[in-house]
Amino acid sequence: MIRQRHLATALAAIVAVALIALPASVSSQVREVPFTHIEQQIITAIDPAGAVDESSMHSAINLYDPLLYPNVEKGTMEPRPHLAESWTISPDGKTYTFKIRRGVKFHSGREMTAEDVAFTMDRVLRIKRGFFWVWAPVLEPGSAKAVDPYTVRFQLKEAYAPFLGTMLLLFVMDKDLIMANLRPGPHGEFGDYGASLLERQDAGSGPYRMEKWERATEMVMARFDAYWRGWKPGQITKVFYKTVVEEATVKTLIISGQADMVNQWLSPPSFLELKQVPGIVVKEDPSVQLFHLLMNTKKPPLDNLKVRQAISHAFNYDIAIQQIFVGATKAKGPVPVKVPGWNPSIVTFGRNVARAKQLLSEAGFKPGDITIEYLWITGVPMERLIGLLLKSNLEEIGIKTEILGEPWGRVVERAAKAETTPHITAIFDTLKYPHVDSHTYGMYHPSCWGTFRCMSFYENPAVTKVLEQARRSVDTTEQLKLYKEAQALIVKDAPSIYIANPLHRIAFRDYVKGYRYVGLLGFDTAFYDFTVAK
């Protein structure tokens, strides 16, 4: 009897669901275009104010709109209008005024205004997470003001060369939605600043709405019909963004057609394998990434310039580039060669074992005296191979190497202090904002110590001075000259073994069109740009 009643309830529920679901599916004329993307790292936050890693940036780029956008149409990273239609900069380089596009709708249906932009900026600066460090030197809460509903003004403390580029990272959030859903939290009158809301849904205006987020495994994003840039047939209507750690599994997914696109973190042999498979495209682009081995200049014996030079001379660059990266550009200094502002006249270290041995004995070390620790990130097999190469190269000049793999989080943590930072750490560093400043000031100014990008703990007063001048200079030619000067000085001090600007590889099924490599963290995986032609 009871069982029957349950059955009846269940049946009633099914009928009810069917009745609700049916008219909806009949009325929508859009052809569903589902798309499955595989990423090997988890999305840690969908709050754009907390996004720093690539996966989290992917969620921000697809769920939100930044104020400006890289000029992907021209194949450059230069900022172009997006939410802001135009802008003016005061002659002293301290005031930026942006005109906001009319008619941009948030997912809540409300129109975006300058208020939301100012709110977003204040929020990042108060939460102090994510990319706040990019703005912290020149802005504080209240620095951004809405002049009228469609004009926002940023008042900087001083001129800041990369500022316009950083506006690619300002993902505008729905102020009303967040303010209506505050929970108690550490931010005074702003409570949790929407943290708990952003667990369940997004607060953006981007091409996709977050439909489901199963932490660590899957995010489902659905087309936002009222998106301001409009929709064309063939564009993706639903994105299944899945996290899969195992490389063999990732390959299986794309080969069997269960995935349409897989991320860039597969090893070169795996990409070679995928290239052989009919129906799969492996796209290769010269990247604006830097792969280098950061030497801790505060940790003996690497505090000795000659030892660092010796190690830089001992490393076999050709093998690394040709056989481990299987195609890459040799890195010439900290700035990737494709970035405007790179200094082409830099002289870098080449392999010269005799010179390395000589430098080491000049520094007062005999073979066998030195043991160093090499740290690589588990999950990035190429870094393990580089470690093996380094170990065998250093053995030739009598330096012993201990190789240690640790998860990314632990690497970040060890970077906090010079004492805990290992002798040498392998890092892939992607441009954080489209400016040479990212790979100079961002890596070699002492203000960045404690972060993974600055595990060299580099300090040279002359360089510090030039970098500060460069940032503050308003004249573009003068600016670039200073950044170039800094590069030359830095490379002489050998704070890193600069190895490669590797090829950026990504694999997708051949019916996926519209993919383009952008070079900025995460911007190439903007699903709005893709069409599927099956």
Added chain:
Amino acid sequence: MGFRTYVLRRILHMIPVMVGLSILIFVISRVMPGDPVRLALGPEANIEQIEQLRRLMGLDKPVHMQYISYVAGVFRGDFGYSLLTRRAVAQDLKDFFPATFELTTLAMILSILLGVPLGVRAAVRKDSLEDHLNRVVALAGVALPRFWLAILLQLAFAYHLGLLPTIGRGPAPASQITGLYLLDSLLTLDFNAFIVSLKHIAMPAFALSVGTLAQIMRLIRASMIEEMRRDHALAARSYGLPSNLIIYRYLLKNAFTSTLTIIGLSYGFLLGNAFLVERVFAWPGMAFYGVDTLLAKDFNGVIAVTLVVGVAYAVTNLLVDILYGFIDPRIRYGEG
């Protein structure tokens, strides 16, 4: 001693064990090197923020005070804040536990359904070629590194044969009641969703079950052989009962009773292996979460997962004992 007293005593016995376990894991988590708060706040955090979160999480207090407030929290259903997912650990557990429970339970069922008949066959044909083959296959199940088997299964069934989905749990059934996809889809008579869920769970459940399956098979074989030596089997045979009937009515019941005793322990090992298997299949379960919290040194997550595994394990053992009492009323609840 009455049955109820016995169960009550068993539950009471669990308490000191769980307290001990929580202290053990708490101590381990606190001696982890480095600074999880810094890890959580990310590479760009400054000292002020770190101190703020530290205070918020009570990490500025002495360790024993931290422990006491943690335990007090657990009784309110509050396992603290996860630095990895940035939300309440209790919420994480609520989301991840059903997936692991479904996977391990199905693996257990699979082990029994396959292990028992195989064991019976091996016993009946003791020392035959089939028996030897069975034993080797069973041992092979124990001897395979589980994550390696999982990858090989993926290659075979998803890549070469294209029969089963490679990863994940599949879409959730339209209405969620228990959080167990198979059960929910059955309860709502959504057979399509049931088939989809079944296809997704098949490989991970099998990869997980092989070891237990093999152990059950070996145990059934051993105890069946012993039972067959005993008098009542001989007697029954001399009465002229058909041999299949003897095997299943008399021998298996006894053999199964002894198998039951290991099911509790095996469940613990299924949970242990889930830490590796869930990772390969991107199965959104608690073990997957556990490994992530471990790698991120998110100690609230680590402690909670360990405690839940401990409780699940203890409860399974208790249930098995209770069941044991029903099947074999001769058992007296005295020594426990």
Added chain:
Amino acid sequence: MIAESHPAGEPTVARAQEWGKMWFRFRQSSLSVAGLGIVVAIVFCAVFAPVLAPHPRHAGSFVDFENSLRPPSLKNPLGTDDAGRDILSRMLFGARISVSLSVIVLGIAVAVGIPLGLIAGYWGGRLGDAIMRVTDVFLAVPPIALALAVTAALRPNLTNAMIAIAFAWWPWYTRLVYGQVLSLKEEQFVEASRGLGAGPLRIAFREILPNAWSTILIKVTLDMGFVILTASGLSFLGLGAQPPTAEWGTMIAEGRIYLPGYWWAATFPGLAIFMTVLGFNLLGDGLRDVFDVHIEQWQAGS
């Protein structure tokens, strides 16, 4: 006690006869003999790895990226890995590491677990209770979960992986010995020596322990394989041996990303673990039949 009461020569003869009988019983099962064969072969490989390996240097810091991921050939019978190293050579040296890892872990487990079990079982009392309560706590979660938690607290390397596994393993021996002691305690020969005035230490170590040896030996044999499996699980998660150590679990972990295209990199080390665990299990089963001991080997996880 028993041995001392006999004239000098006799027990040796009796023992030899006893061993002969056991060996005969052991030989009855071809699977047990196969297990013994596998174990002997693995130990042989471990001992003579430098002689057997075609390229002994490949187990160390040698790299040759030009020849990476080559399929099996005459030069490299089992192919090369992603650093161009000969997989066969590394597997032979890996036998050394895996076998010694197991021996060390079980050595610690036995050294810690057995005395505690003896104390708890023989003396009992408050101390015994305390020991068994602590043991229960350690047994409340599967060993791999506990080992994982410990490795996370330490720097990942081979030594720490061993410490972590041993940390999770000893309680099984405490429980085993505890059970043995409880059942042997009331046996006649123990009562007899107690009557003759033997002290508790003497009884525990000279009377009870020798009678528990066969059980312990069987468990150790079975566990040899399971420890290797557990270690490979840690390596899989990147918490085990570090490069360039040629440990089997690490070799699978490093090679698995190249499946299915370069299948040999993970498959052969996987087979090595498989064969080793299989060998020790068959041997353990064989010994169990010979000694006619009933222990439930369900605890060892993989």
